[in-house]
Amino acid sequence: MTLEIGYHVMSKDAADSHGTYDDELSIVEFLRRVKRREELPLDLTVVGLDEYIKTADDAAEAVEYVHTILRDRVNFILNRNPVVQFVVHDVEHWKGGVIPVGETDVRLHSIFGGSLDQEGPGHYAGEFNVQS
Numbered sequence: 001m002t003l004e005i006g007y008h009v010m011s012k013d014a015a016d017s018h019g020t021y022d023d024e025l026s027i028v029e030f031l032r033r034v035k036r037r038e039e040l041p042l043d044l045t046v047v048g049l050d051e052y053i054k055t056a057d058d059a060a061e062a063v064e065y066v067h068t069i070l071r072d073r074v075n076f077i078l079n080r081n082p083v084v085q086f087v088v089h090d091v092e093h094w095k096g097g098v099i100p101v102g103e104t105d106v107r108l109h110s111i112f113g114g115s116l117d118q119e120g121p122g123h124y125a126g127e128f129n130v131q132s
Helices: 012-018 027-036 049-055 059-072 074-080 108-115
Strands: 006-011 024-026 043-047 083-088 097-101 104-107 117-120 123-126
Touching (some): 024 027, 049 059, 049 083, 059 104, 104 108
Parallel strands (some): 024 043
Antiparallel strands (some): 006 123, 117 123
């Protein structure tokens, strides 16, 4: 499997077709490592983003927390130049990418900024700069 350096958000179906990486972290462990500036694999699959948001007491707060960590640690992540694949249950296209999370639809741009473009069904990809 070859993906460009950057973030990739994929539905399980898209990831099954495209493949996942051997190095896999939960969203909690990924955020912990990024926040602490700990070592990250070059090619990485992150699971549980949608469940993390769904089970949070406040989904909007959870989305903002993820966005803030990615924004504040962009230089750390850029120095590593990894491919980070987020596998979620589903990604829909509705005025941009949306992760359906329970009763709420979370727009990808609220987490990853406007840098994600649709690459195919259930697959969005973009840069590490989540402020653009």
